[in-house]
Amino acid sequence: MHGSGITAVDAQVTGLELPSPPAPGPGQVLVAVEAAGVGPWEDLVRNGFWDVGLRPLAALGVEGAGRVVAVGSGVTGFAVGDPVVAHEAPFPGGSGFWAEQVLLTAAHVALRPAALDPVAAAALPVGGLTARQALDGLALKAGDRLLITGGAGGTGVLLVQLAARAGLHVTATASPTSATGLRGFGASGPRRCSTTTTRAGPSRSVTPSTRRSSPHPAPERPRCGWSVMAAACAR
Numbered sequence: 001m002h003g004s005g006i007t008a009v010d011a012q013v014t015g016l017e018l019p020s021p022p023a024p025g026p027g028q029v030l031v032a033v034e035a036a037g038v039g040p041w042e043d044l045v046r047n048g049f050w051d052v053g054l055r056p057l058a059a060l061g062v063e064g065a066g067r068v069v070a071v072g073s074g075v076t077g078f079a080v081g082d083p084v085v086a087h088e089a090p091f092p093g094g095s096g097f098w099a100e101q102v103l104l105t106a107a108h109v110a111l112r113p114a115a116l117d118p119v120a121a122a123a124l125p126v127g128g129l130t131a132r133q134a135l136d137g138l139a140l141k142a143g144d145r146l147l148i149t150g151g152a153g154g155t156g157v158l159l160v161q162l163a164a165r166a167g168l169h170v171t172a173t174a175s176p177t178s179a180t181g182l183r184g185f186g187a188s189g190p191r192r193c194s195t196t197t198t199r200a201g202p203s204r205s206v207t208p209s210t211r212r213s214s215p216h217p218a219p220e221r222p223r224c225g226w227s228v229m230a231a232a233c234a235r
């Protein structure tokens with residue numbers, strides 16, 4: 001099986017010839033990968049600071065889209081050929097999505113609408129789940145106001161849309177170049193606002209222990225100048 005990943009923890013990413021995953025056990029599904037996500041967290045997976053259960057030789061990639069090729073005992077709701085999308089960690093097969101096939105826990109897999117392109121779907125799980133869980137954790141109700149910083153980021157654009165759909169009054173910060181895109185997600189009248197200027201502080205140093213608990217590093221590029229505030233109203 002072809003894949004891309006590591007031969008050992010902290011090794012450089014390379015093309016690999018990997019063993020095929022085992023047949024799915026109870027509660028597992030085997031998926032033929034059509035597309036896999038790539039994110040800033042990959043290097044933390046590669047060097048072992050985010051332990052997702054890889055057992056090198058192993059493919060990287062913690063999210064992706066594909067089709068079910070085999071279903072383990074006790075799994076309901078999936079059939080061979082179903083289009084699916086998933087985020088997995090830890091991997092029951094010890095290898096990730098950057099390969100032709102990946103073994104997954106069925107509870108971590110969702111059916112994918114057939115019309116949803118697998119390449120687009122593969123980029124949704126980590127950002128989408130983060131946005132969904134953040135919103136659920138806040139337990140807001142329709143009409144509440146929500147400020148989303150980094151509203152144009154991979155997570156922010158999903159959170160803006162979920163929040164607007166939930167009837168929240170959403171204000172998002174983003175750079176001016178992202179304003180048009182945010183408007184497309186329901187923002188009305190993005191404007192420069194002197195009271196929301198942000199400047200990058202020094203990057204927080206990330207120790208191995210914090211990397212384990214928070215695998216996604218803070219943005220490191222400097223930011224100066226105006227932010228844009230975009231008011232997105234669901235109704």
Ligand SMILES: NC(=O)c1ccc[n+]([C@@H]2O[C@H](COP(=O)([O-])OP(=O)(O)OC[C@H]3O[C@@H](n4cnc5c(N)ncnc54)[C@H](OP(=O)(O)O)[C@@H]3O)[C@@H](O)[C@H]2O)c1
Nearest residue numbers: 130150151152153154155156174175178200216217219223
């Ligand atoms: N499960 C998790 O724990 C989890 C999962 C995903 C993400 N995250 C975290 O959530 C955050 C966003 O992730 P993401 O995937 O959405 O990242 P992303 O796609 O890289 O987006 C980053 C966003 O931050 C903005 N930004 C970058 N540097 C900035 C600065 N110095 N000051 C103000 N804004 C700045 C960008 O603004 P513009 O685009 O407008 O320039 C962009 O909207 C990150 O901290 C990431 O580590 C956590």
